[in-house]
Each structure stands twice: as structure tokens, then as C-alpha cells.
Amino acid sequence: MSYSSDGAAIQNHSFAYARSPDQDASSPPHHPVVVVGAGPVGLSLAIDLAQRGQRVLLLDNDHRLSSGSRAICFAKRTLEIWDRLGVGDAMCAKGVEWNLGKVFFGDDLLYPFNLLPETGHQRPAFINLQQYYAEAYLALRAAELPLIETRWKNSVMSLQQDEPGAEGKVRLEIDTPEGPYPITASHVAACDGSRSPLRAMLGQESTGRVFRDRFLIADVRMQVELPTERWFWFDPPFHRNQSVLLHRQPDNVWRIDFQLGWDADPEEEKKPERIQPRVDAMMQQALGHAVPFELEWASVYTFACQRMQSFKHGRVCFAGDSAHGVSPFGARGANSGVQDAENLAWKLDLVLRGAAPLALLETYASEREFAADENILNSTRATDFITPKSEISRLFRDATLDLARNHPFARRLVNSGRLSVPATLHGSSLNTADRDTFQGQMVPGSPVADGPVEVDGQPCWLLRQLPANGFSALIFDGPQTPALLAMIEIAAEGLVPLKPLVLSASGVAAERFDALPGTLYLLRPDQHVCARWRQASVVDVGAALRRALAVAA
Ligand SMILES: Cc1cc2nc3c(=O)[nH]c(=O)nc-3n(C[C@H](O)[C@H](O)[C@H](O)COP(=O)(O)OP(=O)(O)OC[C@H]3O[C@@H](n4cnc5c(N)ncnc54)[C@H](O)[C@@H]3O)c2cc1C
Secondary structure: OOOOOOHHHHHHOOOOOOOOHHHHOOOOOEEEEEEEOOOHHHHHHHHHHHHOOOOEEEEEOOOOOOOOOOOOEEEHHHHHHHHHOOOHHHHHHHOEEEOEEEEEEOOEEEEEEEOOOOOOOOOOOEEEOOHHHHHHHHHHHHHHOOOEEEEEOOEEEEEEEOOOOOOOOEEEEEEOOOOOEEEEEEEEEEOOOOOOHHHHHOOOOEEEEEOOOOEEEEEEEOOOOOOOOEEEEEOOOOOOOOEEEEEEEOOOEEEEEEEOOOOOOHHHHOOHHHHHHHHHHHHHHHHOOOOOOEEEEEEEEOOEEEEEOOOEEOOEEEOHHHOEEOOOOOOOHHHHHHHHHHHHHHHHHHHHOOOOOOHHHHHHHHHHHHHHHHHHHHHHHHHHHHOOOOHHHHHHHHHHHHHHHHOHHHHOOOOOOOOOOOOOOOOOOOOOOOOOOOOOOOOOOOEOOOOEEEEOOEEEEHHHHOOOOOEEEEEEEOOOOOEEEEEEEEEOOEEEEOOOOEEOOOOHHHHHOOOOOOOEEEEOOOOEEEEEEOOOOHHHHHHHHHHHOOOOO
């Protein structure tokens, strides 16, 4: 398998099981950090930890990448994280980029939308890319990093941990085709998916709302001249009283989601003879004629919005689908899971180095539980709007859609799935926000916005210039128009000046930072703002850094 492999080669690829010396050890070998699950979240986390210099053992009970059709929409923030992990370019080169969409009601176009009307960003609002490609590029990147050891067909069967304490350990029993073996770990990241065996091993559960509706996914290969946009139909003439969603994917594959209702028979609906007339009728509506197609994949899904009460149990942190689940509308599953991974990676790294107390990991749980609640709220609202649960809610929903035909204010109430944006970690204990008097959205807790800059006279992007691992400070100054005076990495060895940057003449970046002469932004290793000042002192910055490391005052 390589970065140029096609979809079939990737889906058929199987990773070899290899016997590890741990299986012949006389006592359980110890690992600083074990990541369980090589899905998009576990792979992203393992890469991030290894790039920060941590030795990682990555275990997966399978030997293949994601099969069938799962995630396709990967959001701007996820791409920015993957840029830092060295795979963003591969994802974007293969994926199809999109910012635009259309919402239809019945026969009519209600309104078009643009998810990224602002210019001056390197990455689009979204790319569409089959999950198996995304996992393949992550697996290839992981294989490039000597600090990651991936063991396929290694299934965690049991897990026990010592009472909480600085020297505590987690004991894992792992099953393989050649029998079981034990290991110990200082920290475990459970990225083992929605059914999470590790969650059950710790006696935990995910609770929330299970929805009574079914959707058919049909991935079809066809040559059509349609724009690369998200198209969503409420109650179209070709699929009365239900909704339909259309997305372009790479390789001339199109994802169509047909709402079926709870009473639909999943086995019947997956049959090609049932799918053919549905797709023909949709293409008739979209293009005025049916198009020959090949059915690549069909499945029927149901969904739930739920989460674990706490994402951290002793030395085990849960990330991705093991910790939380949402409906697919809004593309929040893998996208939020990759943000979990990024949040956990820098904190685990600093704790493992002894540069931060164990308490920093508690903030992984509180920050990402907050983000999960936001995702669950958005996903639940979208699901309620798309699949009204009573005649009265349907009447209200349809009245809103009718209004939206001519009244822009009503369009804000239409919810065909508010698409994934990163959480702003309002109220995080790691923020210093008490004296914040700035305009704009880059409040403490928010991810830093990208913008055009120049290095050595060459145009490039701000996020690409931030240090890969440490805290950093952006200092603006200038007599009238503020310029980015310095970018400094705050590392264990002290302050490291980074390459001088020049904000592009467009002024976009300066505006996003609401910069005045003297402005200083302090950024966390995951590119989130943790503090900003109009005029900062060394004492201010020191105190904010201690706070961002969860060091008690
Ligand atoms: C129809 C559909 C459409 C979706 N669309 C989108 C979308 O457009 N955008 C988006 O962001 N998300 C989407 N999602 C959600 C997305 O697919 C998931 O959120 C994502 O796969 C979660 O990744 P993960 O790494 O947490 O878990 P998984 O991908 O489930 O990976 C878990 C891994 O853990 C391994 N494992 C399990 N148990 C063990 C064990 N005991 N020992 C070792 N390994 C173990 C498994 O083999 C697996 O490899 C969609 C989901 C569906 C079903």
C-alpha cells in the first residue's frame, strides 16, 4: 500500500500480524503509552505523540482499514491538525474540496450556502474523502515514525489499573493469533470505537438518545457533471416525506443518503433492485435524465447521540467514538475525535516528560466533554429537524421551510445538519480570560485562525509556521499598523525565536487577531489561544503558562 494506491487496493490491503518479543518476556513489559484502536482517532493520536518524541504502542484487533462506507466529510480544522501530523497534503490531494451547498424543499431550491465565505485560509471548509483513504494515509505516516510500534491482530481482552497515584500502572491482557500475553502501561488511550470493549472492561457506559429512524447509504460510481457541493433535499418529489443528501467523493463515487423511516426493512432496502429506481429518480430531478451507475456499497444505518459521563478513568482516557457518538448529520464523529486526539497528545506528552502534573489530563476530560456536549446538541437539533417526531413538529418544520423560500431570516432556522466546526473551549481552566478586551472570535479557548503570511519574501500560511510541539507567543507591534514582530516557541530549553514572519499586505491576519501595537497572543501546543493581552508583562505570561499547564498557583 502506498500514497498512490487506489481504493480497491487500500480496502483489500491486510497488515501482517508479527510476533513481538513482548510475547516471550518473562514478566509483563512496560510501555509509557498504549493506544488501543487504529481508527482515525487512534492513528492521529499515535502520530501526534510520536512527533512529540513519545514511544507509542498502537494495538488493533483487526488487520484491515475501515471497510464499507463511513466518514467522508473532513473539516477544515481536522485538515489543519493533519497538516501538523504530515498528512494534510495527501488528504487534500486525493479528497474533493468543497465550501458550497444547496438546500431544496419539494421541487424548489430554497437557498445556496457558503461555509467559508471569507478568503485568506489555506484549507477549505471541507474535503470529501472515503474513510479508508484517510486511514490509509494515517497508517502510512505512522509507519514512517520509528517511535510507533503498531501491532495488528492484537486485541485487548482485559484491563486493570492500580489505585490512582503517581506510580500507578495499567495492566493489559492482549490476545493474538498465537495466544495471549500481558503488558503494563503508564497511560492507555482507549480509541476502540463506538462499541468500546475497554469502556465495558471498566464497567462504564455511554448514555444518551437513540433515534428511531433508518437511512440508506448508497455509494454509486457514475460520470456526471454536477458541482462539488453538498445538496440536501427536504421532501423531494422523488422521495416523498423523507430527506435525501448527495455528496461527491473521489474516484467518481457519489454518496447518497436516503431517509427511510423506522419501519423500513434494512435487508430489503439494500437490494440493488430497490436502489436503482431511487437513484434514477434522483438523477432525473437533478440532471433531467437518469445516468448509468455502478453500486459500490449499500448499507442501512441507525444512530444515537450519546457520551460517557467522564472521558478519563484513572490512567485510561477515552477518545473518539468510544467516548461519544453523534448522528452523521454534520460530520462531527471523526472530526471531533481527531480534535480529542490533538487535545490529549500534548497533555500526555508533557505529563510523561514530568513537565506538567497529572492534573493536566483532567482538563483533557473536561475540555473534550464540553466539546462533545456541543456536538451532541448540534447533532440532536439537526436530527430532530430532519426527522420530525410528530405531526405537529413536521408542520412546524415545513412552515419554517416554506418561510425560508423568500425570507432569509428563516434560513437560519433550517437545519439540514450544522456542519462540524471546532469547539471554542469557553470556560476552560487553562484559559486566562479575565482581562480580555478584544474584538473578534479568537477568544481564549478558540483555535487560532489561519491567515496569509510571508517568510523570506515567500507567501505561506500562518498555521504552517507555528511550532509543531510547544507553546508559542505571537507578538505584534508597530507605530500605527501592527505587524507581527516575533513568533517565539516556549520550549523546555527556553525561548526559541522562530522564523520572522510578515503579515500579508491584505491585512487579513492582523484583522483576525484584532492586533494593536503591543498585542501578544499565547498559544497552546494544539494551536488554541490560551491568553492574549494588549500589553503583557513577563509576569503575566509566566502566570498564564503555569495556568495552561495546570500547575497549582
Ligand atoms: C454512515 C456514517 C457516516 C459518517 N460520516 C462521517 C463524516 O462524514 N465525518 C465524520 O467526521 N464522521 C463521520 N462518521 C463517523 C466516523 O466514521 C467515526 O466517528 C470514526 O470512525 C470514529 O473513529 P474512531 O477511531 O474513534 O473509531 P473506529 O473508527 O471505530 O476505530 C476503532 C478501532 O478500534 C479497534 N478495536 C476495537 N476493539 C479493540 C480491542 N479490544 N483491541 C484492539 N483494538 C480494538 C477496531 O478494530 C478499530 O480499528 C460517520 C459514521 C457513519 C456510520
